[in-house]
Amino acid sequence: MIVAHKKRWGILLTLLLSILTVVFIAPVFIVLMNSFKGQFFITDAPFAFPDAQTFVGLQNYVNGVQKIGFFSAFGYSLFITVGSVAVILLCTSMTAWYITRHKTHITRLLYYIFVFSMIVPFQMVMFTMSKMANLLGLENPFGIILIYLGFGAGLSVFLYCGFVKSIPLSIEEAADIDGCNPLQKFFLIVFPILRPITLTVAILNAMWIWNDYLLPSLVIGSRYRTIPVAVQYLQGGYGSRDMGALMAMLVLAIIPIILFYAFLQKHIIRGVIAGAIKE
Amino acid sequence: MQRNVRKYVWLFLLPTLIAFLISFLIPFLAGIYLSFTEFTTVTDATWVGLQNYVRAFTEDRDFLNAFWFTLKFTIVSVLSVNLLAFILAFLLTKGLRGTNFFRTVFFVPNLIGGIVLGYIWQLIINGILSGMGVDLTYSATYGFWGLVVLMNWQMIGYMMIIYVAGLQNIPTEMQEVAAIDGAGGLQTLRHVTLPLLMPSITICTFLTLTNSFKMFDQNLALTAGAPGKETQMLALDIYNTFYGSIGQEGVGQAKAVIFFLLVAAFALIQLRVTKSREADL
Incomplete structure (x- = not known):
């Protein structure tokens, strides 16, 4: 009796969750559907399937790619994200290890300033920071990596410090006895141990930098457009924009993220949980 | 041993610190200062006290x-x-x-x-x-x-x-x-x-x-x-x-x-x- 009741309840729940899944996916699916319709058939009837009259094949994709230079935007996004994440991992892990292992007043102060920077909203520094970038000639895909290192430092140093604290000192002392210098000790012994937290830091920073809009638009937006900046660029005046191209570019912006998620799903979810709990 | 480490301190700290100063710390402090001034390009700032804070609500x-x-x-x-x-x-x-x-x-x-x-x-x-x-x-x-x-x-x-x-x-x-x-x-x-x-x-x-x-x-x-x-x-x-x-x-x-x-x-x-x-x- 109870078993039958539980089973029925289970089926009902699965049904409910399946409906919710459809609701969750529907917005992306509707955008995909509209990306194959002529631009004047989108706004008024976004829920209609493309038909013989409205279907335009890949026309929107061709238009959109040309209008915003999608492939160069993709290239800039990829270069900036991969470059920044690599630099952040290397530099902040070294910094975090050093300030955790060599406690002085200065390193302690540094730690608190890094933690403090996490709560400062971007609007607080956006104007002065972009002037600074301008002054120092950092308005290019290389310079922006340095800026991302500065902005990513807070969270990354914080997460690395928490992990370094849990590594037993005896391992590092063994390396000292073997005559390693600090660099060898860090790269041969410590960095490999940091692997799990490195993955978390990499995923959190990659998700942030890939999707970031305001910072790249202020610093390099006039010359180098990343994907979010390029999508926003498509928005001319309200109503005058090419809805078809917009739909197609939204699809192209989502595809890399879905692929990334498909391959690294478990790590992403684990990384996001670890990041959230330590924040 | 301690002296040995000190030789490397800049290698471990400097890159992060420079980036942090340029993109966060200096802009943050400058931002606080500039909120009490009138400016258009940062270098032409003149002190106006709390006027900006008043204007934020009254203008x-x-x-x-x-x-x-x-x-x-x-x-x-x-x-x-x-x-x-x-x-x-x-x-x-x-x-x-x-x-x-x-x-x-x-x-x-x-x-x-x-x-x-x-x-x-x-x-x-x-x-x-x-x-x-x-x-x-x-x-x-x-x-x-x-x-x-x-x-x-x-x-x-x-x-x-x-x-x-x-x-x-x-x-x-x-x-x-x-x-x-x-x-x-x-x-x-x-x-x-x-x-x-x-x-x-x-x-x-x-x-x-x-x-x-x-x-x-x-x-x-x-x-x-x-x-x-x-x-x-x-x-x-x-x-x-x-x-x-x-x-x-x-x-x-x-x-x-x-x-x-x-x-x-x-x-x-x-x-x-x-x-x-x-x-x-």
């Missing part, structure tokens, strides 16, 4: 409107996101088949950037509204609920995952003992599950709170403030004060400082609450 009602709009949005979002995420997490920890699949799907929107999210929902909401012959720019009410729906779609999956992790940490014996003692489902939820879930609830509340309060990209893409500036949130108002008007840089910076203080206040309260809870355990 027009934009900042105050943005504040109330942001506050209302934050309250509604925090409540709805956390309630829905908790219900989902609760259902997904009942040991159903396919749980992993559902979890994976619900998390997807969180990976998509704010600008793209904004345009996805602009299409959907305008599509629904066009049946009534209007669109998002018709009334601030539509923009408000549009933003709430968008925020829920984006954050529910993320918060759900944290709640699931929290629920899985609660030993099943606790619930079994409660059941043996004759507690009903709701009683167990209220007196056993929820208190043990407090750490997750604090994290999720904090994350949704700061994310809603600081929202920018989604606001810019979905409504850009329309109609007029009625759906403009604080971050967007600050942006428009800097880049959408002339001679307002000082006012923009003063608004930014106020914005920072508000966010910092949230963070401090959060820290207090978490600390006091940890002491109880």
